[in-house]
Amino acid sequence: MKTPKSVFTCSECGHTTSKWYGKCPSCGAWNTMEEGEPIVETQVSAAARSIKRLAPEYESEVVRFDELELPDFIRSTTGMGELDRVLGGGLVHGSVVLLAGEPGIGKSTLLLQISSSLCEPTGSGERKVLYVSGEESQGQLKLRAKRLGVTGKSLYVLTESNVSRIIPQIDKLHPDVVIVDSIQTMFDEHIASAPGSVTQVRETALAFISKAKNEGVSVIMVGHVNKEGGIAGPKVLEHMVDAVLYFEGEKLRSYRIIRAIKNRFGSTNEIGMFEMSDCGLEEVTNPSEALLEGRPKGVSGNCAVCVMEGTRPIIAEVQALVAQTSYPSPRRTSNGIDYNRMCLILAVLEKRLGYRFSVNDAYLNVIGGLHIDEPAADLAVAMSLISSIRDEPVADDLIAIGEIGLAGECRAVQNFEQRVSEAVRLGFRRIIVPARNLNRRPLSFDGAELIPVKSIFDKIDVSPKD
Ligand SMILES: Nc1ncnc2c1ncn2[C@@H]1O[C@H](COP(=O)(O)OP(=O)(O)O)[C@@H](O)[C@H]1O
Ligand SMILES: [Mg+2]
Structure with missing residues (x-):
């Protein structure tokens, strides 16, 4: 042949x-x-070798389901509550986590910062962390550690990208946590293709994963993202690991948000928020306050909204700018809100209330780099659009919560009380809520006025009161 x-x-x-x-x-x-x-023979044999690495030495046996023992997941804190929450309550021993994000977003910074906390002895004694860097020299790592104030007697560093040299070091050191920065720089010398290629990423990841699964070492791998925002390398990488975390944020702003898109040990709804400073990443434990800080007052097109990010209500501000178009078809840009959702709300407002959005450009933005994918933000989006087209500001102490249906009806939202109490805590005095949520409840909550709406046809005074 x-x-x-x-x-x-x-x-x-x-x-x-x-x-x-x-x-x-x-x-x-x-x-x-x-x-x-x-594919040459060395590649095939390398693949076969890695399968061998995975194959346990004992014979497989079938177990009856009700005889299975409940596993005792041990978790260690990363020293950052925000990251622990996204991981589902801390780093599970023996799990494999993939941390993906754009260059410069702060992946190496975060991992170096948590590595000193991961060294803290737990009940079972001292813990060792090995930081394997294929991207930076020892000098660069030391410099960063100094800037971040990271110290740790049981933190070890290895600047190497050849897995055949890394694995023996792991065997020698017996670390509890291995950090791999980044999986795209790692290579197996037995494979002909270049580092970062599909085969290399898959094989090298497999080598670390087998360490985690066979020896209980926790592995955190850094993954680069490609131009489209997906994790570079094979899609299978996401299926091979226990948790996939995305680190995102706007380059020019200091806020960073970490979210789980897959987690075998926790929910994927939680987000963690950080702020980048000279001394590294600092946790933002009160995201609503941070997101509302310095919001413009008395300007048309702004409306506050309360969305649920996992178990936590977060208040953000939606900004809209509607201006007469000079294009044959109007421009629509949306940042932080689903584009199709924005088009749907524009269509409902145009059809039901007669606003002429079709001759206007519309731009939407959520301040602070938050991505809102909850219909509960609909009402605030609609109010910011109407406020902008009419050039009448919405009062600063007013917040809107509610979903809008195609007929213009306002639908009930979940976690109603949590949202309302967060709004009250942040000083909002007037809260527009779906009438269905309110039922027969009183029209006030901790001194704040609750304004029920049945549909977008309801006339509500949203102007500032002095
Ligand atoms: N004094 C500083 N020196 C270097 N980087 C800094 C400094 N202060 C803040 N930074 C931030 O650290 C970021 C680098 O983060 P890093 O962890 O290397 O990113 P990644 O590993 O995701 O590529 C820079 O983009 C910058 O925003
Ligand atoms: Mg880096």
Whole structure:
């Protein structure tokens, strides 16, 4: 049989073909087929070796379900409550976490900061952390550690990217936590392709994962994101790990938000908030206050909203700018709110209330880099749009909570009381709420006025009162 001259591998799913395709026949991604060397024997044997690494030495046995023992997940605190919350209450021993984010967002900073807390002895004695960096030199790491004030007698550093040299060091040191910065720089010398390629990322990740699963070492891997915002390398990487955390934020602003998109040991609804400073990342334990800080007062197009991020209510501000368009079709830009949701609300307001949004450009923004994906923000979005088109400000002490339906009706929201009490805590005096949530409850809450609305046709005075 003739061996093919080269193979094309999809950088998303790892599917290989002998001919080039614009669209991957397996996962359907566009422009991801990359030309590479044909699979040679060393590669096959490397893959076989890594499977061998995973295979346990004992014989497999079948267990009856009710004889299974309840596992005792031991968690260690990372020293940062915000990160612990996203992880589901701390780092589970023996788990594998992938931390992804854009360059410069603060992944290395965060991991170096938590590594000293992870060294703190727990009930079972001293704990060792090994920080493997394939990106920075020892000098750079020391400099950063000095700036962040990180010390730790049981924190070890290894600047190496060849896994065949890293694994023996892990075996020698027996660390409790291994931090891999980053998985895209790691390579296995037995594989012909370049670091960061699908095969390399998969094989090197597998080597660390087998350490975690067989020996109970917790592994935190840094993953780069590609231009589209996905984790670079094979999609399978996300399926191989226990938790995938995304670190996001705006480059020019100091707030950073960490969220879980997969977590085998906790909920994926929680977010953690940090602020980047010279001394590293600081936790923002009161996100609402931080997000509302310095909000413009008495300006049209602004409206406060309360959304649930996991178990926590967070108050943010929605800003809208509606201006006459000079394009054949009006422009719509949305930052922090789902684009389709914005279009839906614009359509409802145009059809039901007769506002002429179709001849106006509309821009929406959520202050502080928060991404709102909750329908409970609809009412605030609608109010900010109307406030902007009419150029009449919404009162600063007013906040709106509620979902809008296609007929213009205002639907009830979940976690009503939590949202209202957070709004009251932050000093809002007038709270617009769905009438269905209120039922027969009193029209005030801790001194704040609750204004029930049935639909967007209700006439409410939202202007500032002196
Ligand atoms: N004095 C400083 N020196 C270097 N970086 C700083 C300093 N103060 C703040 N930073 C921040 O640290 C960030 C670098 O974070 P880093 O952890 O290296 O990111 P990542 O590992 O995600 O690429 C910079 O983008 C910058 O915002
Ligand atoms: Mg880094």
